[in-house]
Amino acid sequence: MLNFDEELAQLRADVAVPDEDATRRIAARLSRSIGAPAVASGTPSPHGFPRFRSLQLVTSFVVGGIVGAGLYGALRAPRVERVYVQRPPAPSQPMVSSAAPFSSAAPVTSAVLAVPPLAPPPLSSARSTALASASAAGDRSASLAEQQALLDIARAAFARADYSATLRTLDSHSARFPKSVLAEEREALQIKALAASARLPEARSLAARFQARHPQSLLLPSIKDSVGAIP
Amino acid sequence: MSVPAAPADGPEKPSFSAIFTRDLGYVWMSLRRLGVPNRDLEDLSHDVFFRVYQRLSDYDAARPFRPWLFGFCFRVASDYRRRFSNQRELLGAELEPIDPSPDALDRLLQAEATSLAQLVLQSLELERRAVFVMHEIDGCPIPEVADALGIPLNTAYSRLRLAREQFAEGLRRERVRRGERC
Numbered sequence: 089m090l091n092f093d094e095e096l097a098q099l100r101a102d103v104a105v106p107d108e109d110a111t112r113r114i115a116a117r118l119s120r121s122i123g124a125p126a127v128a129s130g131t132p133s134p135h136g137f138p139r140f141r142s143l144q145l146v147t148s149f150v151v152g153g154i155v156g157a158g159l160y161g162a163l164r165a166p167r168v169e170r171v172y173v174q175r176p177p178a179p180s181q182p183m184v185s186s187a188a189p190f191s192s193a194a195p196v197t198s199a200v201l202a203v204p205p206l207a208p209p210p211l212s213s214a215r216s217t218a219l220a221s222a223s224a225a226g227d228r229s230a231s232l233a234e235q236q237a238l239l240d241i242a243r244a245a246f247a248r249a250d251y252s253a254t255l256r257t258l259d260s261h262s263a264r265f266p267k268s269v270l271a272e273e274r275e276a277l278q279i280k281a282l283a284a285s286a287r288l289p290e291a292r293s294l295a296a297r298f299q300a301r302h303p304q305s306l307l308l309p310s311i312k313d314s315v316g317a318i319p
Numbered sequence: 320m321s322v323p324a325a326p327a328d329g330p331e332k333p334s335f336s337a338i339f340t341r342d343l344g345y346v347w348m349s350l351r352r353l354g355v356p357n358r359d360l361e362d363l364s365h366d367v368f369f370r371v372y373q374r375l376s377d378y379d380a381a382r383p384f385r386p387w388l389f390g391f392c393f394r395v396a397s398d399y400r401r402r403f404s405n406q407r408e409l410l411g412a413e414l415e416p417i418d419p420s421p422d423a424l425d426r427l428l429q430a431e432a433t434s435l436a437q438l439v440l441q442s443l444e445l446e447r448r449a450v451f452v453m454h455e456i457d458g459c460p461i462p463e464v465a466d467a468l469g470i471p472l473n474t475a476y477s478r479l480r481l482a483r484e485q486f487a488e489g490l491r492r493e494r495v496r497r498g499e500r501c
Contacts, residue, residue: 092487095436099456102437104351105344110361115339117365122372249398286369316373 121286235265242277251285254278272298276307283314291315332380335372342388343368349389352452353396354441363399367391386459386467393449393468400445439489447482450475455483 106114238261245253258278261268268274275298282291295311295318302308312318333341346367347360355363370391378387443451449468453459459467465475 092436092490095434095439095486095490096455098434098436099352099440102434103344103348106347106361106364111343114343114361114365114368118339118368118372121365121369249402283373286366288369288373316376 117286122288231265232269235261235268235270238264239270239273239277242274242281246277246281246284249284251281254281255285272302272305272307276305276311279311280314288315292317292319332375332378333384335368335375338371338375338384338388339368342385345385346388346392349392349452350396352440352456353392353449354445355396355399359399363395366395370395382466383459383463385457386453386463389449389453389457389459390467390469393445397445435490435493439486439493442489443482443485447478447485450478451482451486454479 238257242254242257242261245251245257255278258274258281261274262271265271275294279291279294279298282288282294292315295315298305298311299308299318343364346364350360350363350367351357367388371388374391378384440448440451450461450464453464453467454461461475461479462472464479465472468475470478
């Protein structure tokens with residue numbers, strides 16, 4: 089017979105509650121997580137923060153946001169495209185003919201320009217063109233694999249509820265592959281990670297952009313599920 | 320600081336502000352009973368209420384509220400334990416300076432336990448502990464426990480039985496260790 093009534097009574101009697109400071113901090117964080125529009129504007133809270141104080145905070149936030157956005161737009165430096173080129177170890181004749189021209193508009197991967205360390209025999213023009221296109225296809229598939237691998241790392245972080253690591257990995261993904269074919273998946277995961285890490289206003293704003301950009305996306309239902317409602 | 324308002328409440332549902340004011344203590348205590356150390360209670364209480372806010376429109380006002388709320392506490396505590404055990408595998412400089420051994424969380428909780436009953440409660444497996452706390456401490460009927468935790472009724476009964484046995488055995492063992500009579 090299991091009898092532990094005394095211990096159960098001890099457990100029931102053991103009541104610890106957060107102190108007033110902790111309560112206020114949790115309420116403040118909740119207000120920030122949920123967003124300014126969700127902050128109650130009714131009666132004063134039981135913790136002594138009157139209504140006008142909330143209004144003051146909201147007004148400062150809105151005015152600051154507008155001024156900040158204006159300054160950002162006016163002072164933003166023009167975007168600089170980066171091109172990564174791997175230099176060959178020693179100067180020699182390039183293998184790539186005019187069939188694979190180097191353009192500064194599109195990032196060029198290193199393998200296209202790489203030169204083998206030993207000087208190869210001269211190639212015919214047709215053969216070098218074929219080699220260059222095979223190499224470019226290989227690059228694309230390697231790059232896709234790399235994009236997928238990085239996204240998988242972010243997904244794994246999300247699965248173990250490490251949302252800050254998820255967002256960091258996704259930031260690095262979008263910095264390295266700004267026009268990735270996996271951008272839709274990346275954005276969806278970013279929205280879910282933001283929502284799960286209590287940054288609902290940002291998540292909702294990105295969700296609205298996502299919906300406008302991908303109205304037929306299969307990922308929309310799960311996004312809606314994570315942010316509640318898309319504005 | 321005022322508490323956020325509910326997203327979309329029906330007329331009979333409690334408002335989010337009212338829930339926060341009334342149930343913060345319950346959430347705090349439940350998280351503690353579910354093995355969250357004192358230092359993280361504030362963060363996780365916030366997480367519970369944030370999830371409640373997101374899901375408040377799903378709440379069926381005809382059903383008791385606290386078991387529904389406890390379900391959130393359980394999931395947040397469960398995520399927390401998983402995250403804690405994964406923490407030592409992460410790379411980078413943002414790790415908390417914690418003891419990296421696998422049972423560090425249990426040791427921390429043992430140090431915080433103020434009574435024999437608390438110490439033994441912390442030794443129960445989380446899934447069993449949740450059923451035990453809901454039924455034995457909060458006085459919630461087992462069908463409601465099963466519903467709130469999203470588990471079959473038989474599983475809930477089975478977990479309760481195992482938790483009771485484990486709790487009684489833990490008490491006996493701890494008393495022997497302390498040299499008390501059983």
